[in-house]
Amino acid sequence: xxxxxxIVAFLCNWCAYAGADLAGTSRLRYPANxxxxxxxxxxxxxxxxxxxxxxxxxxGVFVGGCHPGDCHYVSGNLRARRRVEILKKLxxxxxxxxKRLRLEWISASEGQKFAKTxxxxxxDVQGLHGLA
Amino acid sequence: MYWGAGCGxxxxxxxxxxxxxxxxxKEVEIVFWPCxxxxxxxxxxxxxxxxxxxxxxxxAVRTQENEEMxxxxxxxxxxxxxxxxxxxxxxxxxxxxxxxxxxIFESVYLNSETTKNAQRVVPGTGKLELTPVLPYLxxxxxxxxxxxxxxxxxxxxxxxxxxxxxxLEGRTEFGKDTALCDECPRKDSKPEKIEVERFYRWHxxxxxxxxxxxxxxxxxxxxxxxxxxxxxxxxxxxxxxxMGPVPKVENQGAAILSAIASILNEKLDEKKExxxxxxINDAVGTFYKYSAAKLxxxxxxxxxxx
Numbered sequence: 001x002x003x004x005x006x007i008v009a010f011l012c013n014w015c016a017y018a019g020a021d022l023a024g025t026s027r028l029r030y031p032a033n034x035x036x037x038x039x040x041x042x043x044x045x046x047x048x049x050x051x052x053x054x055x056x057x058x059x060g061v062f063v064g065g066c067h068p069g070d071c072h073y074v075s076g077n078l079r080a081r082r083r084v085e086i087l088k089k090l091x092x093x094x095x096x097x098x099k100r101l102r103l104e105w106i107s108a109s110e111g112q113k114f115a116k117t118x119x120x121x122x123x124d125v126q127g128l129h130g131l132a
Numbered sequence: 133m134y135w136g137a138g139c140g141x142x143x144x145x146x147x148x149x150x151x152x153x154x155x156x157x158k159e160v161e162i163v164f165w166p167c168x169x170x171x172x173x174x175x176x177x178x179x180x181x182x183x184x185x186x187x188x189x190x191x192a193v194r195t196q197e198n199e200e201m202x203x204x205x206x207x208x209x210x211x212x213x214x215x216x217x218x219x220x221x222x223x224x225x226x227x228x229x230x231x232x233x234x235x236i237f238e239s240v241y242l243n244s245e246t247t248k249n250a251q252r253v254v255p256g257t258g259k260l261e262l263t264p265v266l267p268y269l270x271x272x273x274x275x276x277x278x279x280x281x282x283x284x285x286x287x288x289x290x291x292x293x294x295x296x297x298x299x300l301e302g303r304t305e306f307g308k309d310t311a312l313c314d315e316c317p318r319k320d321s322k323p324e325k326i327e328v329e330r331f332y333r334w335h336x337x338x339x340x341x342x343x344x345x346x347x348x349x350x351x352x353x354x355x356x357x358x359x360x361x362x363x364x365x366x367x368x369x370x371x372x373x374x375m376g377p378v379p380k381v382e383n384q385g386a387a388i389l390s391a392i393a394s395i396l397n398e399k400l401d402e403k404k405e406x407x408x409x410x411x412i413n414d415a416v417g418t419f420y421k422y423s424a425a426k427l428x429x430x431x432x433x434x435x436x437x438x
Contacts, residue, residue, distance in 0.1 A: 048386035051427075068402075075398050082393035082405060090389065090415040094230065094428060 005125040007034040008053040009062040009118070012042045014072040015107050016064025022111030030115040031122045034062065042066070042103075043076025047087050050101060060100045060125035062118065067105040077105070097128055133165045133215070134205055136198040137225060137269065138191025142216040143167040145286035149293055159300065181207045186299055188282075190215040192222055192425065193270040197263035206276040211304060213295075214272045217285040221376050221384070222271050222425020224285070229425050230416065233267050269425050280304035285374035285422060288360040309379045312353035312371055316362045318343045327397035331411050334370060344370040345395065350418060355387035373422050385420035385427065392419075 011017040017038045023030060039045060042065025050061050063084055065077040081103060088098035102124075104117050135143055143165075149156060163184060164171045187209035193199045206212055217223035228236060237254045241247065255262050272278050282295040291307065298306035313319060321342035332348045344351040344365075351370035353362075357378050364371055377384035392412075396405060412418065420427055 046386060047389050048383040051383065051386055078398055079394050081402070082396055082409065083390055085406060085409045086389050086393050086412065086415060089409070089412065090385075090419070093414070093416045 003126065003130055005033050005059040005122055005130070006057055007060040007062055007118075007122060007125060008058045009034045009036045009064060010039055010042070010045050010049065011036055011064040011106075012044075012066060012072075012077070013038055013040045015066035015070065016042070016104070016114070018108035019064070019106040019110045019114040022109065023115045024111075026111050028111055028115040030118045033122050034118055041071065041073050041076035042080035043071070043073065043078075045080055045083070047083050047090075050084075050087060054096065054100070054131065057131075059128070059131045060102070060121060062121055063101070063103045064106045064114070065103070067107055070107065096131065099124055100128060100131065133162075133167065133188040133190065134201060135167050136189060136191030136202065136219065137194035138216065138218045138223075140167065141286045142188075142190035142218070145216070145284075145292065148287070148289040149296065150289075152293070156296065176204060176208065179208050182210055184208045184210065186211045186213060188213050188215040189272060190219055190286075192218040192225060193266065193272065193275055194225070194228075195263040195265050199266065199270070199275055202272060202275055211279045211299065212272075212276065213299065214278045214281040216287055217283060217374055217376060217422045219272045220281045220283055221423040222269055223374075223422050226269055226271075226423065226425025226427075227417065227421075229268050229428055233265055271425055274426075280306075283307070283357055283374075283376040284360065288363055288375075290361060291359040291375070294359075307379075308358040310358045311378050312356045312358050312360070312362060312365075312375070315358045316343075316353055317366050318362075322346060326395040328395050328408075329397050329400065330408060339368050345392075350392060350412070352384075352388050352419070352421075354391045355381065355384050376422060384423045385416075389415070389419050 011020055017036065020036055042063055045063060053061050063080060065080050066072065068077060071077040084101060084103040088101055091098045091101060102121050106114050106117070133143060133146065147153065162169060163179065164176050187205045189202060189205060189212065191198070193202055214220045218225060241254045242249055242252060255265055280299065282291065284291050287295065294306055318341065323346050326346050328348045330348050331350060334349055337347060337349060345354070349370055352373035353371040355377060356371055356373045357375040359375055373384060377387065381387055396408060400408070416424055416427070
């Protein structure tokens, strides 16, 4: 039985989630392995959410935010960037491949980028096998 | 009071009440304290269930004996108190959960430089019957229901005094619900906005008596429960988080990780940012020094590649 990765995707309301919506309305195909969770800003994402996602069975976590400089709340995405970077260090020390956590900047008009990145990420996590 | 997997400091810390211990001993009858008094396992077994008003269990659950004793004490106790960081969140020995038991044995009994162990004796082999070491360290609440907890490594005197008087009145909720910053002796030197451009280790910068984090020295105070009145900071070292998380926060390490990420100067470019973050050594040991035990679920994950 082929392993099907479970991915949790935290997407910011103004950019990444809108981009995901655009992918949908444009009828672009991307894997159904992701569970999108809309947050108002990528800066809202507490490292605790990401760690809990892994704890509860996610094989990969995707964080989508606005491009730096475009954050609806000015600098929330910059905080997300740093939190993800330190978290990757932590994951590595815990014995979890940091490639399971991916941060992408996706604007509201980048439906194609969303679909493409999700496909790539699912492939990557597939290669890493299940986390439990 | 019973001592599970711990360093023994918590038993000693009971003396932190100093002369008050004389009055304390007039109010209570100690029925079981293997560390300090001559009680045997059989004495405990003979007690009726629920007959011990307050049981302090310090240390974590690392061996089968720790677990068995915990279950027995839970039955005999009216109020079971997790005493000290080991019992509550695993403390420093919880870092062992980053490795498998077999890896630990190899490191300690076989591969360390000064060990000569040609017969490869590890606990469990050999003639001596020892209580089995569990695959992972557990905190008390992962085994039984805990009624109260006294945080700290070990619980500092003000925390202990408050806890003891509350418990003697039958209250199981006590302690502060703010972070250390709230009562830190260096609180006034905290600037309006913190913009760090570099992290320093404590010994790399001369102490000028001001807020550590504002000067780039990582201090766990912002995500640590208040109560100790900033003992360590008063002595000139940053907080390492021994009082555990602020109530209602479950993940102490994630909270401080998030805070540290937030205080970097926003004008830094991505490359500089990465460099600064790369300079943090040992993320687990720094952010989860006392709370690593539950960082991974039981049965640690292992990243495998084909």
